[in-house]
Amino acid sequence: MAQDLNGKRVAILVSEGFEQVELTEPRKALEEAGAKSEIISPEDGQVRAWNHTEWGDSFPVDVRVGNANPDQYDALLLPGGVMNPDHLRMNREAVEFVKHFSDSGKPIASICHGPWTLIEAGAVDGRTVTSYPSLKTDLKNAGAEWVDREVVVDQGLVTSRNPDDIPAFNRKMIEEFAEGRHDR
Numbered sequence: 368m369a370q371d372l373n374g375k376r377v378a379i380l381v382s383e384g385f386e387q388v389e390l391t392e393p394r395k396a397l398e399e400a401g402a403k404s405e406i407i408s409p410e411d412g413q414v415r416a417w418n419h420t421e422w423g424d425s426f427p428v429d430v431r432v433g434n435a436n437p438d439q440y441d442a443l444l445l446p447g448g449v450m451n452p453d454h455l456r457m458n459r460e461a462v463e464f465v466k467h468f469s470d471s472g473k474p475i476a477s478i479c480h481g482p483w484t485l486i487e488a489g490a491v492d493g494r495t496v497t498s499y500p501s502l503k504t505d506l507k508n509a510g511a512e513w514v515d516r517e518v519v520v521d522q523g524l525v526t527s528r529n530p531d532d533i534p535a536f537n538r539k540m541i542e543e544f545a546e547g548r549h550d551r
Contacts, residue, residue, distance in 0.1 A: 384450025447479025
């Protein structure tokens with residue numbers, strides 16, 4: 368990946384039950400491109416991943432979401448998994464954190480079920496997105512145009528459907544994060 372993310376800080380917002388590969392592979396790509404990433408979560412200490420059909424590894428939380436200042440980050444990554452975004456969209460601090468990125472035009476990358484949190488933050492109205500297919504109606508009801516593609520980019524918002532799409536997701540995420548803010 369040719370884009371240089373040196374000096375960029377990326378927040379990775381997760382709760383219990385995020386899909387492990389949807390954090391680890393994009394994080395690896397971000398760090399290889401020079402970005403510094405931090406795990407932000409409503410939980411303290413550690414947050415557990417979901418690995419396909421069972422609990423996966425635990426990851427250290429760098430900053431509790433209530434203590435995280437979104438102004439200190441250049442971009443946001445929202446991994447999926449079913450439990451994770453369902454927890455996040457019910458957490459006021461997490462939703463406000465996401466809303467800050469959307470309102471300020473900072474790039475956001477969201478995969479699988481991650482767009483549930485975007486819906487709650489009011490970040491998809493008038494946008495073209497993709498997601499895990501079961502979110503199609505939710506996204507349409509929130510004002511988005513849903514399409515079935517491996518990766519969709521709409522003014523700094525990168526979305527993908529599932530772990531199979533991670534290579535394309537990572538390429539577009541790096542590209543959009545390198546570009547920085549996007550005016551809507």
